[in-house]
Amino acid sequence: MSFTKDYLQKILPAFGSRPAHPVLRFNPSVESARAEPETIKVEVFDYNIKTIEHHEYNSVYACEKFKNNDRITWINIDGLRKSDVEVICKGYDVHPLLVEDILSVGQRAKMDELDNILFCLMNMLYYNAASDSIETEQVSIVLGKDFVLSFQEEANRDVFNPVREKLKINTSKLRIAGADYLCYSLIDIIVDNYYTVLELLGEHIETLEEEIIRRGDTRSLALINGLRKEMIILKRNVGPVREVINGFLRSDSDLLNERTTKYFKDVYDHIVQANDLVETYRDMMMSMQDLYLNKVNLRLNEVMKVMxxxxxxxxxxxxxGGIFGMNFESIPYLHNKYGFFAAVALMLFIPVVMIYAFKKRGWFKR
Incomplete structure (x- = not known):
């Protein structure tokens, strides 16, 4: 069994394919284990209309002082360690069920409301141009009274830099509005980044389509299958976000200002369009597979036509040759000195006439 696995791993890259994404083998009934990082990064933005403080720590214990300080506080934690998540969630009265969702692996995008806390879990998407694959990072956002907690798996990348830059501007909407608007901004930037990934994936699909039309070999089929796997990942991560945004729109929580609802409606429109794009790309992939099969059949028909x-x-x-090769004593022109040349001439003349007839019928046209 191990020999077969090793052999497949060696030959698959040669055709441009790769094994299925691990998310396809995720089993939610089995308790998942995440490798805990050695260090974490805690970033805090504590602000109001007039002032803003930006701090970075390597421990969650330093965040307790920002609770109930009459300011809006955003605490972003990069790296999930069970003990640290439990400590900060306990300090901000986050329900243990939500803690379990934060620490989960491969969780479906969702939105919950427990004990005057709004919680949403989504995946940030990145496009890896080197491997032509979509990479995901789970992010959990907790909205409470005057605070937002965000939990990320990795510390080396996220999509929140535009939000950080806007917070530093005194006249920005983020500084004037409440924590609900900050929560909206984080969700909005995640959804907007989906379009960046979709655009890059769309360019790759167009390039592959041109390659299939121009060449269409076995490598093209492997690339099609690889892109189909990525479309499954994309569909699984983008599709449920529509329900997440819808949950905020239906919520009657006091944490959400009525003026903020129109912004969530805008995000809802964006995620609906993103879902439509995903479906369009899936249809394109199916069309490309049909195009490849038609090209293969056309090539086979050309070969059969030539044969x-x-x-x-x-x-x-x-x-x-069969007639003059029969074993009879009396065959016309058998002993004639020009018989051989006559037979060869006839063998050449008839095919020339046949080629002319085929051409008149248009059999050589592509």
Whole structure:
């Protein structure tokens, strides 16, 4: 079994394919284990209309002082360690069920409301141009009274830099509005980044389509199958976000200002369009597979056509050679000194006439 696995791993890259994404083998009934990082990064933005403080820590214990300080506080934690998540969630009265969702692996995008806390879990998407694959990072956002907690798996990348830059501007909407608007901004930037990934994936699909039309070999089929796997990942991560945004729109929580609802409606429109794009790309992938199969069939038909023509052209020579090769004593021109040349001439003349007839019928047209 191990030999077969190793062999497949060696030959798959040669055709441009790769094993299925691990998310396809995720089993939610089995408790998942995440490798805990050695260090974490805690970033805090504590602000109001007039002032803002930006701090970075390597421990969650330093965040307790920002609770109930009459300011809006955003605490972003990069790296999930069970003990640290439990400590900060306990300090901000986050329900243990939500803690379990934060620490989960491969969780479906969702939105919950427990004990005057709004919680949403989504995936940030990145496009890896080197491997032509979509990479995901789970992010959990907790909205409470005057605070937002965000939990990320990795510390080396996220999509929140535009939000950080806007917070530093005194006149920005983020500084004036409440924590609900900050929560909206984080969700909005995640959804907007989906379009960046979709655009890059769309360019790759167009390039692959041109390659199939121009060449269409076995490598193209492997690339099609690889892109189909990525479309499954994309569909699984983008589709449920529509329900997440819808949950905020239906919520009657006091944490959400009525003026903020129109912004969530805008995000809802964006995620609906993103879902439509995903469906369009899936249809394109199916069309590309049909295009590849049609090209293969066309190539096979061309080969069969050439073989049929060659067979037809050789048939007269075979028949004439067979007739004059029969073992009879009396055959016309058998002992004639010009018999051989006459037979060869006839073998060449008939195929020339056949080629002319085939051409008149348009059999050589592509």
């Amino acid at each position: 049929a023509i060659v067979t037809c052209l050789m048939a007269p020579a075979t028949v004439i």
